[in-house]
Amino acid sequence: MHTKPTYQEQERELAKIKTQYKRLKLKFDTQLKAPKKSTNKLEPHIDDYFLGDFNRFKQLIKNSFDMILLMDSNGIQQYVSESCEKILGFKQEELMGISVIEKMIHPDDQESTKKDFFDMIENKAHGGAQYRHLHKNGSWVYLEAYGTNQLDNPLIQSVVLNVRDITERKQAEQRIKENDIRLQNLTAAKDKLFSIIAHDLRSPFNAILGFSELLSNNPKDFETDESKKYIEIINSCAKNTLVLLDNLLNWTYSQTGELVYKPENLNLSSVFQDLLETSNSIAKIKNISLRYIQSEAIEIYTDVTMLKIVLRNLINNAIKFTNSNGEIVMYAVRNQSHVEITVSDNGVGINKEICKNLFNISTNITSPGTTNEKGSGLGLILCKEFVEKIGGTIWVESEEGKGSDFIVSLPLYKAL
Numbered sequence: 001m002h003t004k005p006t007y008q009e010q011e012r013e014l015a016k017i018k019t020q021y022k023r024l025k026l027k028f029d030t031q032l033k034a035p036k037k038s039t040n041k042l043e044p045h046i047d048d049y050f051l052g053d054f055n056r057f058k059q060l061i062k063n064s065f066d067m068i069l070l071m072d073s074n075g076i077q078q079y080v081s082e083s084c085e086k087i088l089g090f091k092q093e094e095l096m097g098i099s100v101i102e103k104m105i106h107p108d109d110q111e112s113t114k115k116d117f118f119d120m121i122e123n124k125a126h127g128g129a130q131y132r133h134l135h136k137n138g139s140w141v142y143l144e145a146y147g148t149n150q151l152d153n154p155l156i157q158s159v160v161l162n163v164r165d166i167t168e169r170k171q172a173e174q175r176i177k178e179n180d181i182r183l184q185n186l187t188a189a190k191d192k193l194f195s196i197i198a199h200d201l202r203s204p205f206n207a208i209l210g211f212s213e214l215l216s217n218n219p220k221d222f223e224t225d226e227s228k229k230y231i232e233i234i235n236s237c238a239k240n241t242l243v244l245l246d247n248l249l250n251w252t253y254s255q256t257g258e259l260v261y262k263p264e265n266l267n268l269s270s271v272f273q274d275l276l277e278t279s280n281s282i283a284k285i286k287n288i289s290l291r292y293i294q295s296e297a298i299e300i301y302t303d304v305t306m307l308k309i310v311l312r313n314l315i316n317n318a319i320k321f322t323n324s325n326g327e328i329v330m331y332a333v334r335n336q337s338h339v340e341i342t343v344s345d346n347g348v349g350i351n352k353e354i355c356k357n358l359f360n361i362s363t364n365i366t367s368p369g370t371t372n373e374k375g376s377g378l379g380l381i382l383c384k385e386f387v388e389k390i391g392g393t394i395w396v397e398s399e400e401g402k403g404s405d406f407i408v409s410l411p412l413y414k415a416l
Contacts, residue, residue: 065083065086065164065165066083066162066163066164066165067080067081067083067084067087067088067161067162067163067164068080068081068083068160068161068162068163069081069145069160069161069163070156070158070159070160070161071100071117071158071159071161072151072157072158072159073121073151073159074099075099075100075101075102075114075117076097076098076099077095077096077097077098077100078096078097078158079096079158080092080095080096087141087143087163087165088133088134088135088136088141089135089136089137090136094136100133101113101114101117104133104134105131105132105133105134106131106132106133106134106140108132109131109132112129112131113129113131116128116129117129117147117159120147120148120149120159121149121151121159123149124149124151124152125148125149126146126147126148126149127146127147128144128145128146128147129144129145130142130143130144130145130166131143131145141165141167142165142166142167142169142170143163143164143165143166144163144164144166145161145162145163145164146161146162146163147159147160147161147162148160208234208237208238208241212234232285239281239282246309248378250309250382250386259306259389261303261306261389261390262303262305263301263302263303263390264301264302264303264304265299265300265301266299266300266301266302266304266307267297267298267299268297268298268299268300268332268339268341269292269294269297269298271304271307271308271311272292272294272311272330273292274308275292275308275311275312275315275330276290276291276292278312279312279315279316279319282316282319283315283319283328286319286322286323286324286325286326286370286371287324287325288319288322288324288325288326288327288328289326289327289328290315290319290328290330291327291328291329291330292329292330292331293329293330293331294331295331295332295333296334298332298334298339298412299412300339300410300411300412300413301411301412301413302390302391302410302411303389303390306386306389306390307386307390307410309382309383309386310382310383310386310387310394310408311330311341311343311408313379313380313382313383314343314383314406314408315328315330315343316379317379317380317406318343318344318345318347318404318406319369320369320370320373321345321347321348321349321350321369321370321404322345322346322347322348322370322403323347323348323370324370324371326345326346326347327345327346328343328344328345329343329344329345330342330343330344331344334412337411337412337413338409338410338411338412339409339410339412340407340408340409341407341408341409341410342405342406342407342408343405343406344403344404344405344406345403345404346402346403347370347403347404348370348400348401348403349398349399349400349401349402349403349404350396350398350400350404351400355396355398358380358396359380359381359383359384359394360381383406383408387408387410390410391410391411392408392409392410392411393408393409394406394407394408394409395407
């Protein structure tokens, strides 16, 4: 397998050719001063030497993994080596006589590339640049160019550029960046997991164990109403712990890729009815009204399990931050391509600074509910992850003291 020659190897090869050229030129100049008879005998040999060197140089340029470009002071390409076809798909004649910066370079890279080029001309120096060049198939190729200003050289009168394809290197760099972000997210996820296990998952059990021991050890010491109160606390703690465990498991499945997206056609009304049945018992503890306003029948194509997990968490969050005797309303509005599902409450609301980082796992935003309910902050993070998995977006609109609207936008139909 052939490897690409390095810049140093190519420079050494060019240096050899230059040396041979100088030697031949010296011979030629010497023979010019000799009698005409001798010159006539040498002319065929000199032609052969020059032709051989020219062909050798031509093959070197043709088979190079890099491109050689000659550009004038206006950025017009005067010469492009044949290797351009291997790198860019264009033939030589298609790239000559054009302003390559304006016509072939990615719009986002044009300004910086133009600056680098004209800096090299003004300073009569050398320099380099990286940019994306259009391939004939319509894709973009990452190139690295190193140039030297030879405009004042009477034999060249151009800016000479050596250009190399660095697409694979750029793709590798992008993968490294993505892996770095993924690693940071995993580290944040690990820290969040340990925090939940160490605190949020233990706290409810302390309450459950404490009150249950009181009731079991001294049942006769408590009046019926007092016993009922303790039992309700135990029941509430158990339900909240179950919700947390469900979220923890679902989040773990999401992180490990075990939770597979399985979309299907479903009616939103049936989803809301199921949610009302499962969430009403929690809302009743605070005497909160939970209802769904149906304006029209809406069908969507999505994963019903993931959607229910998202909406259940939004409802639980609304219950947590709504005062007793408050109200939570759910409704959906459809447009041509999407449906917006809103869970609206008249609770305590959220300030703008907290809203910015509400769905960010790296920020530990947790606050007690209106009756001092504890929370892990995992529910809303889970909502964001699952909404994105089913092709949607989620955001919050809120004002302190005036409640919150959590909105989920989902595509109505299967993506083509």
